[in-house]
Amino acid sequence: MNVPIGQWLPFLMDGAVVTLRITVFAGLLAFSLSALSGMGRLSALTPIRWISGCYIELFRASSLLVLLFWVYFALPIAGLELSKTWSAVLAIGLNIGAYGGEIVRSSILAVPKGQYEASIALNLRPYTRFIRVVLPQAFVRMLPPMGNLSIEMLKSTSLVYFITMADLTYEAMILRNNYYTHTPIIFGLLLLIYYLMSSCVSWSVRLLERKLACWR
Amino acid sequence: MWDWDYVYELLPKLLRALPATLGAALCGFALAVLVGILIAIAGRSRFRLLRGLTTGIVDFIRSTPLLVQLFFLYYSLPMLTPLAMSAFATGVIGLGLHYACYLSEVFRSSIDALPKGQWEAASALNLSKARTWFSIVLPQAMPPVIPIMGNYLIVIFKETPALSAITFVELLMRTKNETSISFRAFEPYTITGGLFIVVSLLLSLAVSRLEKRFKNRTTA
Amino acid sequence: MNSIYMPDQVAPAKVQEQPLIRYEGVTKTFGELEVIKGIDMSIYGGEKLAIIGPSGSGKTTLGRMLMTLEEPTSGIITIDGEKLWQMEDKRGRLVRANEKHLHRMREKIGMVFQHFNLFPHLTALRNVTLALTSVLKVPKDEARERAAEMLGKVGLATKLDEYPSRLSGGQKQRVAIARALVLRPKVIVFDEVTSALDPELVGEVLEVIKEIAEDRETAMMLITHEMEFAREVADRVVFGADGLIVEQGTPEEIFDCPRSERLQAFLGRFR
Numbered sequence: 001m002n003v004p005i006g007q008w009l010p011f012l013m014d015g016a017v018v019t020l021r022i023t024v025f026a027g028l029l030a031f032s033l034s035a036l037s038g039m040g041r042l043s044a045l046t047p048i049r050w051i052s053g054c055y056i057e058l059f060r061a062s063s064l065l066v067l068l069f070w071v072y073f074a075l076p077i078a079g080l081e082l083s084k085t086w087s088a089v090l091a092i093g094l095n096i097g098a099y100g101g102e103i104v105r106s107s108i109l110a111v112p113k114g115q116y117e118a119s120i121a122l123n124l125r126p127y128t129r130f131i132r133v134v135l136p137q138a139f140v141r142m143l144p145p146m147g148n149l150s151i152e153m154l155k156s157t158s159l160v161y162f163i164t165m166a167d168l169t170y171e172a173m174i175l176r177n178n179y180y181t182h183t184p185i186i187f188g189l190l191l192l193i194y195y196l197m198s199s200c201v202s203w204s205v206r207l208l209e210r211k212l213a214c215w216r
Numbered sequence: 217m218w219d220w221d222y223v224y225e226l227l228p229k230l231l232r233a234l235p236a237t238l239g240a241a242l243c244g245f246a247l248a249v250l251v252g253i254l255i256a257i258a259g260r261s262r263f264r265l266l267r268g269l270t271t272g273i274v275d276f277i278r279s280t281p282l283l284v285q286l287f288f289l290y291y292s293l294p295m296l297t298p299l300a301m302s303a304f305a306t307g308v309i310g311l312g313l314h315y316a317c318y319l320s321e322v323f324r325s326s327i328d329a330l331p332k333g334q335w336e337a338a339s340a341l342n343l344s345k346a347r348t349w350f351s352i353v354l355p356q357a358m359p360p361v362i363p364i365m366g367n368y369l370i371v372i373f374k375e376t377p378a379l380s381a382i383t384f385v386e387l388l389m390r391t392k393n394e395t396s397i398s399f400r401a402f403e404p405y406t407i408t409g410g411l412f413i414v415v416s417l418l419l420s421l422a423v424s425r426l427e428k429r430f431k432n433r434t435t436a
Numbered sequence: 437m438n439s440i441y442m443p444d445q446v447a448p449a450k451v452q453e454q455p456l457i458r459y460e461g462v463t464k465t466f467g468e469l470e471v472i473k474g475i476d477m478s479i480y481g482g483e484k485l486a487i488i489g490p491s492g493s494g495k496t497t498l499g500r501m502l503m504t505l506e507e508p509t510s511g512i513i514t515i516d517g518e519k520l521w522q523m524e525d526k527r528g529r530l531v532r533a534n535e536k537h538l539h540r541m542r543e544k545i546g547m548v549f550q551h552f553n554l555f556p557h558l559t560a561l562r563n564v565t566l567a568l569t570s571v572l573k574v575p576k577d578e579a580r581e582r583a584a585e586m587l588g589k590v591g592l593a594t595k596l597d598e599y600p601s602r603l604s605g606g607q608k609q610r611v612a613i614a615r616a617l618v619l620r621p622k623v624i625v626f627d628e629v630t631s632a633l634d635p636e637l638v639g640e641v642l643e644v645i646k647e648i649a650e651d652r653e654t655a656m657m658l659i660t661h662e663m664e665f666a667r668e669v670a671d672r673v674v675f676g677a678d679g680l681i682v683e684q685g686t687p688e689e690i691f692d693c694p695r696s697e698r699l700q701a702f703l704g705r706f707r
Contacts, residue, residue, distance in 0.1 A: 061416035063374040066388055066409045073395070074405040077217060117505050118553035122567035122615065123542040126535065132566060136557045151279060158281035162381065169284055176291070184292035191280045191288065198279035215557045215599040 003185055008175050015171030016193060022085065022157045022167065026092035030153060033097025034146075038104020052101065059098035065159050067091045072163045088160040096153045103149065107141040108134060140213045147205030151198045158194075168193060223403050226394060230407055233390035238415075240307050240386060241373040247312025248372065249365065252319030257349060259324055274317040283378050286310040290382040307379035311372050322364050326357040363430065366423035370416050387411065454517060456481045456622055456655055457502065462511030463679075464497050471497050473679035474511070479623060479655050486658045486670035486687075490702060494679045495659045496550075499625035502657065503547040504538050515544050515622070546621035550628045552608040554600040560587060560611045561596040564618050572619065586614040590644045606637030610644055617648060623655040630662060638662070645669065663706050667691050675699050 033055075040052030059067075068091040071082065082090060111134050119129040161169040172190040176183050258270045277285070289310050294300045301309070330353060338348040377388035385393075391408040395401045455478035464472040471494040479485050487495045500506040501513060504520065513520040522530045523537040533541075555563050564583035568574040574582070584596055590610040600608055609629055616624050626645065630638040642665050649656060649669045660666050666673055666687065673690040675683045675698075683696050694700045 057417070058413065061413045061420070062409060063377055063388075063412040063416075065375075065377040066405070066412050069388065069392075070405045070409045073401040077402040112553075114549060114551055114553035115555065117503075118549065118555070120505060120542070121503050121545075121547040121549075121553075122619070123539060123571050124567060125539065125571070128570045132570065133555055137555075140557070155279075155281040158283045159378070161283065169281070169287075172284075173287070181295075184288075184296050187284065187288040187292050190284050191276075194280040194284060195276055202279075216601060 003182060004179070005185075005189070008179075008186070008189070011171045011175060012168065012189070012193065015166060015168035016197070018160075018165060018167040019154070019157050019169075019197075022088050022092065022160060022165075023154050025085070025089040026096065026157070027150065027153060029089060029093025030096035030100055030149075033093060034100025034104050037097065037101030038108065041101065041105045042108060056098045056101045056105075059094050060102070062095065064091065064095045064156055065162065067095055068159055068163060084160070084163055084165045087163065088157070088165060092153060092156055092159075096149060096156070099149055099152075100146065103142055103145045104138075107138040107145075110141055111137050140209065140216075143205055143209045143212070147202055147209075150201050150205065154198055154201060155194065217402055219400070219403065222398065222400060223407065226398075226404060227407060229394060230387065230390060230404070230411065233385065233387045234411065234415075236304075236384075237376050237386040238373070240304060240311065240376050240379060240384065241369065243308040244311030244315065244376075245365075245369045245372050247308060248315035248319050248368065251312060251316035252323055253354065255316060255320035256323035256327060259320065260327070274320060277314060277317045282310060282314045282375060283381060285314060286378060286382050303379065303382050303384035306382055307376070307384050310379075311375060315368055315372055319365065319368055322361050322368075323357065326361045327353060330356055359430065363423050363427040366419070366426060370419045370423070373419065374412060374416060455479060456483075456516060458512075458514045459498070460512045460514070462498075462501065462508045462513060464494070464501065464506065465509045471679055472501075472508075475676075475679075475681060477674060477681060477684075479657060481622065482652045482655055484649055484656045484658060484669055484671045486660060486666035486673045487676060488660065488663065488666055488673060488690075488702075489676040489682075493677045495676060496627055498676075499547065499627045499657055499659050502623070503545055503625055504542060505547075515541060543619075544622040546616035546619055546624040548609070548612050548616050548624065548626050548629050550631050552600070552605075552612045552632070554608055554611055554615075556600050559597050559599055560592060560603065563600070563611055564615045567615070567619055583614070583618055586618045587611065589617075589648075590614045591640070604637060605633045606640045609633065609641045613641075613644055613648070617654075621654065623657060625657045625659070627659050628661065630660070663691065663703070675702070677702070 037052040037055050040048045041056065043049050043052070068088065071091045072084070072087040075082065075087075115133055115137065116129065119133045124133065157167060158169040160167050161173065164170065168190065172186055176186050179186065255270055255274060258266055261267055261270075286306065289301075290303065290306045334352055334356065335348070338352045343352065376386050379386055380389035380392070383389075387408055391404045394404045398404075457479040459475045459477045462472060462475045463470065475498065487498060489495050497506055501508050502520070507521055512522070518541070519530075519533075520538075520541050521533050523533045525531045554560075555566070558566065561580065561583050564586060565576075565579040568579040568582060569576060584593070587593060587596060590613055592607060592610055592614070595603060595607060595611075600611070603611065613629075629645070630641055633641065642662065645656075645658075646665075646669055648654070656669075658666060658670060668687075670687050673685065673687050674681055675690060675694075675696075677698050683690065683694065683699050690699070691703065694703055
């Protein structure tokens with residue numbers, strides 16, 4: 001059986017670029033939302049704490065695929081019409097950001113009390129306390145769970161197939177229509193590509209962790 | 217934009233799809249727990265090959281999207297094997313295998329946390345391997361992770377809309393069908409989104425109740 | 437002179453007009469538990485005051501209230517005559533101190549902790565320079581110089597670039613001492629600084645404290661279980677139990693002729 005992988009690769013590459021683009025943009029949004037909501041949840045100001053808490057609870061409780069449908073199909077009726085890319089970025093970013101917010105919050109809380117006390121004893125300003133003492137330590141704690149979350153996000157981009165975005169999964173489904181008899185190989189290849197991409201993510205997070213946690 | 221009459225007409229129709237969704241989630245969860253335990257046991261096998269193979273497979277499944285795994289199961293397996301499964305069965309197996317890999321990690325760390333003395337006592341009593349696992353190890357390792365398992369049930373529930381890709385009629389598929397009949401999108405998707413949030417929040421409330429009860433029991 | 441009350445058993449190293457630090461009727465309650473039940477006490481400039489007493493007698497809380505880590509439930513603590521935990525608002529009313537007031541007051545106070553509390557992500561040198569550069573705005577080069585000198589003084593000249601995880605407990609505590617000392621506070625609280633150390637590492641830390649105690653500028657509040665050390669270093673010793681001061685005096689008075697039964701019983705356990 002002649003398997004024309006060479007002919008498939010350009011299509012799969014195009015799809016991989018779309019997948020990566022959504023991952024990066026959604027990642028940026030998710031990361032910002034994680035930082036804002038995670039720190040917001042620990043804020044001294046009640047309204048900020050409340051808003052952050054609501055955001056985290058609400059979006060962790062919602063189903064990403066349904067959220068994606070809502071953003072893409074329902075939001076335009078409410079007056080906000082987004083392109084496929086931005087719908088995907090918004091839905092994934094909002095959802096993953098809520099999980100990230102929990103990670104940020106718990107990592108900050110995991111910094112020992114003695115570190116706060118020492119920085120008060122050194123008379124550091126609250127801002128300096130946070131930026132120079134708490135954050136560097138919390139950040140290293142965040143890395144492993146954030147790495148896992150990044151992989152979850154990369155995987156979740158496959159859901160954009162449902163709104164007919166030409167990502168990796170979508171391209172593979174099209175190939176399957178044209179090369180029906182090779183279905184198992186096409187899906188096998190698809191799984192392999194996702195696996196390689198995930199491995200790259202976890203590998204770079206581990207590298208970053210080793211670099212930033214040299215003091216451990 | 218928001219038509220209450222339409223909502224009253226729509227809601228019962230959507231709710232009728234909820235049992236299928238919950239059914240798939242529960243079956244998938246049950247399978248995930250079962251397979252997760254088996255994976256955790258295999259991960260402690262004395263055969264290195266089996267251990268290596270287990271970690272490799274777990275890593276692979278965790279690194280690839282559930283959606284693609286569902287496609288693979290639904291469209292490729294019938295071509296590779298004489299098996300042809302319904303969309304429901306495929307969905308349950310897909311969810312079950314995918315989250316078994318996550319749960320196996322939970323079980324593994326809970327099993328690792330057991331004092332070494334428990335294993336030693338079991339072998340001192342000359343218990344068989346199976347006996348040790350099912351009478352000594354698992355009864356101690358499982359209860360502490362029940363709240364975490366509950367969280368995975370919620371995760372699985374929220375993933376069920378992906379089953380619509382393999383033609384399983386669950387809540388999202390039903391919603392989509394409704395929108396194509398009525399040409400209204402706002403109410404159906406908003407209601408479905410709300411339903412998922414409500415059920416998830418109710419489940420997580422139950423989980424945190426459970427968690428509290430367990431905490432009380434261990435500290436008492 | 438005569439108008440200022442001075443306990444007659446106190447023999448300060450030099451005559452002082454006004455105490456540097458004053459506790460007046462200070463109490464502290466944690467929930468139901470009254471840890472400090474009313475303390476009046478003074479520390480004079482440059483004085484080395486040892487606080488001894490059984491565990492749970494509230495010694496540590498005394499130090500933590502001075503370091504602004506714990507707010508007194510009632511009573512007043514003053515430094516140089518200025519209230520630590522209260523300040524006057526625009527209309528001259530006494531209100532709870534805000535962060536700005538506390539920040540200004542903390543310039544005079546330093547603390548060394550039982551569990552070191554070094555910043556694990558910073559080298560020994562950077563642990564010492566951090567507050568110099570970011571609080572006192574000392575230029576980087578000068579901060580490095582001062583920190584290196586201070587670390588040399590505590591015997592760690594060769595460990596400047598090590599991270600705390602690579603240091604022994606005794607070395608960590610010496611870095612912590614250098615970190616507090618380099619800011620030149622008027623008083624440093626030493627909170628059971630050897631309690632978390634392996635026995636063989638206690639000596640090196642006590643040696644360093646003895647050495648810096650020779651400097652008559654900095655007052656020290658030495659909360660300690662090391663009786664020999666307290667006798668050697670302290671100008672005055674306070675014995676507290678159950679949230680109250682039971683007895684105070686010179687080391688000779690406290691250790692050689694304890695008057696109260698509680699102190700006799702307490703010291704008996706160390707012989």
